[in-house]
Amino acid sequence: MADQDPSPALLQWLKRTKLWKSIFRHDFSDTPRTRLQRIFGNVFLHLHPVRTPKDALRVTYTWGMGGLSFYAFLILVITGILLMFYYRPTTIHAFQDMKDLAYAVTLGGLLRNMHRWAAHLMVVVVILHMIRVFLTGAYKPPREYNWVVGVLLLVMTLFLSYTGYLLPWDQLALWAVTVGAQMAANTPVIGNEGPFRLPFITTANDARFGLIGGTIVGDATLIRFYVLHCVAVPFLFCVFLCVHLWRVRKDGFSKQTGEKVDVWPHLVSREFLAALLVTIILFVWSMALQAPLEELANLNVTPNPSKAPWYFVGLQELLVYFDPWIAGVALPGLIVAGLICIPYVDGNPKGIGRYPAMGWKRMGPLRLWYPTERPFAVSVFMLGVVLWFALIFVGYYCRGPNWEWYMPGELWSHRRITKLTLKNLPNLWGGLLLLGYLLEGTPMPKAVKARLIASKGPNAPARISALLHLGLGLVMSTALILPLVTAMDADFPVRSRYPTLFEALGRAPNAPVMSWLYRTVEGLGPALGTGLILACIGVLGAVLGILGLKFASFKDRMFDELGLVKYSIVIGLFLMMTGVLGKVMLRLLFGMKYLIAFPGLSFNI
Amino acid sequence: MGSEITGQTLWGQLEERFGRRQFLLKAGWAFFYLFLGGWLLSNLKYLFPNVLYEPTLLFKAGRPEEFPLGISEKWKKAQRVWVVRTPRGFYCFWARCTHLGCTPNWFEAEGRFKCPCHGSNFNADGDVIAGPAPKPLWRCSVQLANDGQLVIDKARLENRPQLREQGDFFLPFQES
Numbered sequence: 112m113a114d115q116d117p118s119p120a121l122l123q124w125l126k127r128t129k130l131w132k133s134i135f136r137h138d139f140s141d142t143p144r145t146r147l148q149r150i151f152g153n154v155f156l157h158l159h160p161v162r163t164p165k166d167a168l169r170v171t172y173t174w175g176m177g178g179l180s181f182y183a184f185l186i187l188v189i190t191g192i193l194l195m196f197y198y199r200p201t202t203i204h205a206f207q208d209m210k211d212l213a214y215a216v217t218l219g220g221l222l223r224n225m226h227r228w229a230a231h232l233m234v235v236v237v238i239l240h241m242i243r244v245f246l247t248g249a250y251k252p253p254r255e256y257n258w259v260v261g262v263l264l265l266v267m268t269l270f271l272s273y274t275g276y277l278l279p280w281d282q283l284a285l286w287a288v289t290v291g292a293q294m295a296a297n298t299p300v301i302g303n304e305g306p307f308r309l310p311f312i313t314t315a316n317d318a319r320f321g322l323i324g325g326t327i328v329g330d331a332t333l334i335r336f337y338v339l340h341c342v343a344v345p346f347l348f349c350v351f352l353c354v355h356l357w358r359v360r361k362d363g364f365s366k367q368t369g370e371k372v373d374v375w376p377h378l379v380s381r382e383f384l385a386a387l388l389v390t391i392i393l394f395v396w397s398m399a400l401q402a403p404l405e406e407l408a409n410l411n412v413t414p415n416p417s418k419a420p421w422y423f424v425g426l427q428e429l430l431v432y433f434d435p436w437i438a439g440v441a442l443p444g445l446i447v448a449g450l451i452c453i454p455y456v457d458g459n460p461k462g463i464g465r466y467p468a469m470g471w472k473r474m475g476p477l478r479l480w481y482p483t484e485r486p487f488a489v490s491v492f493m494l495g496v497v498l499w500f501a502l503i504f505v506g507y508y509c510r511g512p513n514w515e516w517y518m519p520g521e522l523w524s525h526r527r528i529t530k531l532t533l534k535n536l537p538n539l540w541g542g543l544l545l546l547g548y549l550l551e552g553t554p555m556p557k558a559v560k561a562r563l564i565a566s567k568g569p570n571a572p573a574r575i576s577a578l579l580h581l582g583l584g585l586v587m588s589t590a591l592i593l594p595l596v597t598a599m600d601a602d603f604p605v606r607s608r609y610p611t612l613f614e615a616l617g618r619a620p621n622a623p624v625m626s627w628l629y630r631t632v633e634g635l636g637p638a639l640g641t642g643l644i645l646a647c648i649g650v651l652g653a654v655l656g657i658l659g660l661k662f663a664s665f666k667d668r669m670f671d672e673l674g675l676v677k678y679s680i681v682i683g684l685f686l687m688m689t690g691v692l693g694k695v696m697l698r699l700l701f702g703m704k705y706l707i708a709f710p711g712l713s714f715n716i
Numbered sequence: 717m718g719s720e721i722t723g724q725t726l727w728g729q730l731e732e733r734f735g736r737r738q739f740l741l742k743a744g745w746a747f748f749y750l751f752l753g754g755w756l757l758s759n760l761k762y763l764f765p766n767v768l769y770e771p772t773l774l775f776k777a778g779r780p781e782e783f784p785l786g787i788s789e790k791w792k793k794a795q796r797v798w799v800v801r802t803p804r805g806f807y808c809f810w811a812r813c814t815h816l817g818c819t820p821n822w823f824e825a826e827g828r829f830k831c832p833c834h835g836s837n838f839n840a841d842g843d844v845i846a847g848p849a850p851k852p853l854w855r856c857s858v859q860l861a862n863d864g865q866l867v868i869d870k871a872r873l874e875n876r877p878q879l880r881e882q883g884d885f886f887l888p889f890q891e892s
Contacts, residue, residue: 286818290833293816321763327770411796411811413818415832431834431848435816513821514835514847528826531837531846606843621846704848715850 146373158356159378165369168377172247172366175385176240177359180268181352182386183233186393190226191341194219198278200337202330205280206407213404224397230272232393234422237268245453245492248462248485249365255454257358260351262450267348269422274340276420277333285408286417288336289328290427294439295319297713305436306714327410366464415512415525425499428506429691431514432698434705434715442691446495449684456677457488487665495688516621532619533704534612535601537594541706544590545716547583548690551659552682554670576663584656588648595625595701596632596644622702773870780806780866780889787822787840797856797868798822800840805888807881808856808868809842814875815849829853842875851875857884 118126125131126138137148150161166172197216198208212219241261244250250258277288296319297305303317314326324331405414419427429438462485472481482489511517512525536544555576563571596613609615616622617629628647632640670678697703708715734742775795783790783806788799796819798809809829811819818833828845829838836847843852857872866887874880 286833290816290818297816315768316764321760324763324765325768325770329770331765331769409793411793411819413820413832415821417818417832427834430816434848434850439816510835513830513832513837526823526825530826530828531835533846606839606841606845704846710850713850 143373146375149375149379156375156379158360159374160360160364161374162371163364163374163378164367165372165377167364167366167369168372168381170381174239174243175381176236176243178382179385179389180233180236180240181356182389183229183236184348184352186229186390187226187233188345190222190229191345193222194226195341200278200333202280202333202408205278205333209279209281209404213401220401221397224400224402225393227402228396228400229393230275231421232389234268234272237265241265241450242496244365246466246489247365247464249464250454251457251460251463252454254358254362254365257355257362258454259451260355260358262447264348264351264355265450266447267344267351271340271344271348272420272422274336274344277328277336278340279404280333280408282405282408282412282414282417283403285328285410286413287419287423288323288332290417290419290430291423292319292323292328292332294430294435295322297435298440299436302436302440304713305440306712308713329410368464416510416514418506418510421503421507424506425502428502428510432691432695434713436713437716442687445684445687449687452680452684453488453492456673456681458673458677459485459488461485487669491685491688498688498692529620531621532607532615533621533698533702534616535705535708536591536703537598538707538709540590540594540598541708541716544587545706547586547590548693549686551580551583552666552686553579554666554678554682555663556667557671560667577660580659580663581653581656584654584659585648585652587655588651591697591701592644592648592651596628616702619702622700624700625702775868776861777808777866777868779864780860780887781891787824789822791868792819795868795870797870799858799866799868801889804890805886806858806866807886808858808866810854810856810870810873812854813849814844814851814853815847820853842880852877852880855880855885858887859884860887860889 136152137145139145139149147161150156150159194212197212197219199205209223212223214220244258244261273288273291277284293304296302296314296317298318299305300307300309301312301318302308303312303314303319314320320326322335324335418424426438426443429442432438433442467482467484467489469480470483472479472483474481508519509516511521511523512527513529515527515529515531517523535541555572560572563575594612595616598612600607600610600612600615602615603610607615609618613625613629616625617633619626628644632643635643666682669681673681694703694706697706705715775791777791777795777797777799780801783799783801785801785803788801791797791799792811796811798811800807800809813820813831813833813836815831815834815836818831820829820831820836820838822829827840829842830836831847831849834848836849837845838849838853839845841852842855844850852875854873854875857869857874859867859869861867869884872884874885879885
């Protein structure tokens with residue numbers, strides 16, 4: 112037997128030693144038996160099953176995103192540990208240590224760049240992984256819980272980025288964290304500036320104080336974030352990662368078609384190649400592009416504009432449209448809660464293990480490329496993703512000095528004269544608008560329909576539904592436009608030059624619909640102008656009403672299938688998402704600040 | 717008679733629920749978990765430091781005659797305040813946006829403070845004109861020290877109309 116072994120004599124001798132045999136428990140010839148042994152005889156590879164369906168290995172199915180997230184995490188752990196040798200988390204040393212790492216420490220710059228870029232890569236890959244899992248229905252039973260763990264890992268990934276962002280102690284770091292920490296101060300009840308603050312909560316004992324360990328971002332914050340970033344969150348992350356990977360094994364892979372093949376070498380070689388590719392990309396990236404490092408943190412001066420890292424810039428843009436307790440606390444919380452809810456409210460068992468089939472669908476004058484399978488789930492989820500990235504795009508490319516709107520590529524000017532004006536809707540009208548919007552979610556359950564048919568004839572449900580939706584549309588458009596053209600400006604004469612909201616917003620540079628309406632009405636004269644305004648109310652009301660009516664039968668069906676609780680969760684989250692879009696539009700087109708404002712309670716919507 | 721029966725069944729129900737024999741054991745575990753939970757919860761307080769090593773919020777800003785009429789940026793970089801002198805006297809803004817705590821900039825041409833982080837605009841009185849800030853800029857207390865210098869205290873703040881224009885938050889001053 113030994114004569115047939117083609118390896119060199121020295122190696123053959125080595126393999127016969129006790130030392131070798133104590134470490135490697137099987138031989139490495141390529142036989143079916145050793146293929147299995149390599150997997151279950153190795154603690155690290157043992158993460159894998161020994162055999163897996165062939166179709167699950169297709170790159171175009173998973174894009175390797177889960178594995179690559181893990182690999183990015185490994186790179187971050189290794190580069191992070193190395194960076195810790197030179198970094199001291201104090202306000203006196205931190206920035207200097209960063210400079211040393213970049214310019215004085217051998218290969219320090221490369222390590223720091225890799226750490227930073229790998230962090231960006233990890234955020235991208237984790238998000239793409241989540242999208243892939245959603246689209247292939249891999250969160251459906253029995254994998255619901257693993258989706259929840261995955262969402263928590265996404266949150267932890269972002270929190271790791273946030274805490275790591277402070278450590279260089281440059282201007283970028285300080286202001287991102289100042290803003291992020293101030294959002295904690297706006298937490299309802301336990302934040303010093305949040306709505307319904309408890310009477311004993313002050314700036315020296317609120318949620319922000321607990322987060323940053325003081326009243327200003329300083330040494331206490333730095334050591335706190337250092338510990339969170341280097342020890343506490345990575346530890347928690349590892350725990351949840353173990354659960355995540357273990358559940359993948361226990362719940363089975365979502366793709367179960369195709370013959371089974373050995374994981375060694377079929378999967379392991381693909382993983383190795385992917386890791387190699389990512390390593391090369393990261394190396395080239397880190398050698399070509401320096402990780403950003405601005406000047407030393409200055410607690411008194413904010414860079415203009417001051418932008419968060421790209422994955423938080425969508426949140427920063429969202430903060431422009433809502434009070435911090437909504438945009439910074441409630442909405443992120445609801446987004447995470449909504450993501451966690453998905454597998455528990457989606458009762459549709461179809462679409463596991465494949466991307467949804469797409470087809471062309473006519474919708475009025477438009478031809479849409481539309482999922483024919485799981486149409487609601489897929490389009491709502493993707494709408495959320497697109498909205499989030501649209502916010503990131505606007506924040507990143509369309510905002511210049513003073514966070515004013517600039518077209519992408521437009522030259523920034525720090526001295527551009529822009530007299531922005533925002534106004535509130537009177538509370539009652541705003542409340543009516545909001546109520547009308549929320550009532551759009553009302554379904555007509557089967558039982559109600561049956562009773563209506565029994566008492567009022569077969570067409571009654573359709574008639575009442577049309578009446579309800581068109582009525583709500585009209586209520587909303589009236590509650591929006593009527594006060595805008597008739598109400599007095601509460602800021603006049605102290606803070607505003609114009610006595611009415613119509614004039615103030617009509618002359619503002621940032622309310623295009625209002626300025627168009629104002630100019631046109633001024634040109635037409637009172638009688639025709641009133642007619643135009645009434646026509647606007649009618650048209651907007653009809654559009655909103657018909658839009659609601661389009662979804663009426665779908666809502667009814669969903670209510671009957673899901674029941675009250677699940678339906679309320681789904682419709683609530685959906686209305687929240689489109690409501691965010693609506694408020695953004697109100698701000699950008701109508702110059703609207705709040706629908707409801709109770710400044711005394713810090714409660715504004 | 718009737719009440720006795722109800723009493724007995726109630727006692728019986730209680731006994732069934734909490735178990736006479738198991739009572740001490742269960743009470744023991746309950747207290748153990750209560751203690752454990754309380755101890756873990758009390759550790760939350762551990763994250764709230766009792767002593768802060770932060771710079772003082774009170775400083776002397778020089779003699780009032782040194783300030784021209786209008787909004788002075790002299791102390792913005794060092795102390796994060798704008799000292800405002802009007803023909804009637806002095807008041808002082810804390811240069812911290814009431815939205816999320818960035819430092820706004822003063823734009824003389826427009827007569828506005830604008831915040832670089834989310835675009836809040838404030839007028840010269842510190843009132844919000846545009847952007848997401850929910851409240852007017854805070855004003856700090858301004859007083860005159862015995863040596864004739866302005867003393868500005870950023871720990872004492874006010875932004876309500878009327879209240880912010882009197883007391884410690886406005887220093888009447890006319891050059892003789």
